[in-house]
């Protein structure tokens with residue numbers, strides 16, 4: 188009786204669900220829980236043996252069976268999820284499931300992406316699930332397009348946060364990260380340090396050598412600054428023109444001063460000749476630093492930049508090629 192009912196359903200599915208590029212399958216859970224019947228298109232797509240009218244769930248089902256062989260599931264976690272949804276359908280906890288799975292086709296060496304939906308078609312007299320059916324659609328084109336857009340989005344984001352000349356982060360990138368770190372330092376009551384670095388007499392350098400050489404100089408200085416930083420959490424950016432900025436957390440005032448001195452020395456050690464500089468034969472930088480534990484009442488991330496900038500101004504007025512750090516913290 189059940190078999191003829193199944194046959195009737197198979198005939199109906201063949202008649203009504205005969206769309207191009209749509210796989211359908213049906214299972215008699217009550218009598219043959221390990222078998223599924225499907226259309227020819229599904230047999231083609233998943234390389235199933237066409238000599239039989241049915242296929243084994245445990246051996247050939249693209250999801251439940253030998254998925255380890257053919258389905259490139261990203262993780263066993265995903266496989267478990269699909270299985271759990273299938274169980275929920277059998278236990279009537281859900282009326283329909285919908286999941287996605289990648290399928291590696293060994294004939295073409297290409298991974299396709301499918302969306303699989305299933306529903307209960309018939310209950311038996313005891314109200315238990317008797318027959319379920321489902322469709323599987325190839326969503327490879329949509330998935331690929333989604334990934335392309337995501338990749339482009341990431342690229343645009345990186346471009347919008349990168350200084351094209353030096354490859355360092357730009358002001359926007361810096362302010363975003365400073366905001367996060369400021370809040371964290373405030374919560375954890377740790378020191379936050381901001382260093383403003385400015386090339387000395389850069390206008391004279393540009394006037395003497397021209398803008399292109401000025402650009403090269405900016406790149407070299409940017410590299411010298413970047414290479415002076417050892418921790419991943421030290422964030423550096425080109426803040427504008429010939430000005431660079433750094434922030435980091437968890438260091439003492441002494442360590443901050445040491446790092447500033449290291450940067451200053453490393454820039455001078457690049458030996459970029461600057462015939463017009465009154466302070467050195469080579470390009471030098473001045474640095475203004477500000478370090479403090481952010482306090483809830485009195486500070487904002489921008490205040491750190493303002494004070495670091497004031498100290499930079501002091502370093503310039505003290506003759507350049509100098510570091511000034513907020514003295515109260517030393």
Ligand SMILES: Nc1nc2c(ncn2[C@@H]2O[C@H](COP(=O)(O)OP(=O)(O)OP(=O)(O)O)[C@@H](O)[C@H]2O)c(=O)[nH]1
Nearest residue numbers: 385386387388389390391393398399401402428429
């Ligand atoms: N080549 C080049 N020059 C730049 C760029 N951005 C800013 N500048 C130049 O940097 C110079 C900055 O000059 P000023 O602000 O007068 O400062 P300075 O000559 O370095 O003097 P001090 O900072 O007081 O030591 C200007 O000549 C700008 O044109 C850039 O992207 N490329």
